[in-house]
Amino acid sequence: MNSHPSPIPDMTQVHVYVPSQDHNTNINGVAEARGFLADSHNLTSKANTYPGQDIDINRLQTVHVKRIIQAITARLHLPLQSIRTIAWEKFPLTPSEYAILLRVIEKLPLEVQEFWDSKLRYDFISVKSTFFLRMPTYIRHETAKAAVDKIIEAGIKGFESKREILTTQSTTIYFKEKDTSTPDGSYTLTTSSMPAMIIEISDSQKTKELEMLSERYIRDSNGRIKIVIGVDITYTPPEQTVSSKLVTISVWRAEIVEKTKVRLTCPVDKLIVRNADGTKNCNPKAGFYIYLHDFLALQTPNIKAPHKANRSELRKKFFFDIQPLYDALATVENRQTDASMEDKFEFVGGTQASASEESCIRGINF
Incomplete structure (x- = not known):
């Protein structure tokens, strides 16, 4: 964490898009997202204290904040078998409590x-005063994301502007309403600060959350994010004897x-990639x-039609064939060995995975 944070900027009118691979950039982005702390001076007697300075976090914590902290620390050291059973966790959390949560995080051990x-x-x-801890990534999750990326990257090769299209993993997006979100991946042009395409991999228990x-x-994003692609992998709880392989x-x-209003449409609704059997x-x-x-993020209401010379290029398209996605999932599941090596962990995509599972990921050619 920053030991000498700069004055907190006002983020109420700004969109910030921060790739989380750059650790320093991500930390700065989180600090920027705390701009609304200026509206929360009554949270502590030290009204002018910025995050990272001495504050009594025990006085600040609410029941909701404590529950989230407990859930976060519990996830940090969970064994692989337990990680596989965790679904998305939903917590009530007001904006002022979110400000407290960010402050508390900065006072926790460096590992956390x-x-x-x-x-x-x-x-x-x-x-909605709601905080979500997402389902940890796991072998099928990583495989599906990699397959989607391969399909898109293969299609991009046919575009003259392919060099201007960037892909990022596990990005953090900060909205002007003080909200944050960490999609599985995104695509954008080099000239844009906001991704135009979002990739999400979810489990069937959280389909409604994915739609939301x-x-x-x-x-x-006021229409700047133009398309969201969501892969829904059926999750079968351990207590169920009959598993489903629906994707x-x-x-x-x-x-x-x-001309100025944005409406959500769903042209592809739960297209079956793999049947339950x-x-x-x-x-x-x-x-x-x-x-x-x-891949072009446009913002309403100041939408301008592209130059005529570029319109034909912008209409170029490629077909997203679902077959490689099915093949990738089938391959990794066939190669995955019995969980006899579950005591040997390595981090894959931000969560613990067994050495056998990591070899499955590395050994796949999509």
Whole structure:
């Protein structure tokens, strides 16, 4: 954490997009997101104390904050078998409590701070006073994300502007409403500070949350986030004897109406990639199109039509074929060995994975 933080800026009118791979950048971005602490002087007698300076965190913590801290520290040292059973956790949390949470994090041991900054995945929705701890990534999650990236990157090669398209992993997006979100991945042009395309991998227990997040991405970015691609992998709780292998994919898009308003559409709704019995969708036309303009973040109401010379390029598209996604999941599941090595852990995608699982990821050619 920064030992000498600069004065907290006002973030009420600014969009900030911070790739979390750069640890220092991510820390600065978190500090910027705390701009609304200026509205929370009554939280402590030291009203002018910035995060990182001496404060009595025990006095600040509420029941909701304590529960979230307990959940975070519990996840830090969970064994692999327990990690696999964790779904998204939902907590009530007001904006002022979120400010407290950020302060408390800075006072926790460095191990917890680093876990929060670079590995933990979470979302805060101020308008709903809700905080989510996302389901930890695991072998199928990482495989699905890698497969989606491979499909998109192969399609991008046909674009003249391919060098201007950037991909990022586990990004953190800060919205002007003080909300934060950490999608699984995103794509954007080099000239944009906000991603235009979001990738989310979810489990079937949280389909509604995925739909809600997609709407928030598009609406809160005022249409600059133009498309959200969500892969839904069925999660079977340990107590269920019959497992399902169902995998679906959905696409949400931003539609501009009346020139200045943004509306959410879902042109691809739960397209089956793999049936519950493990068989694939045999329709050779199963998939959808992605356009070059899907990577261009535009902001309403100041939307301007692209120059005529570029319109034909922006209409270029490629077909997102779901077959490689099915093949990747089938391959990694077939290669995955019995959990006899679960006591040997390595971090993969921010969570602990057994050495056998990591070798599965490294050994796949999509």
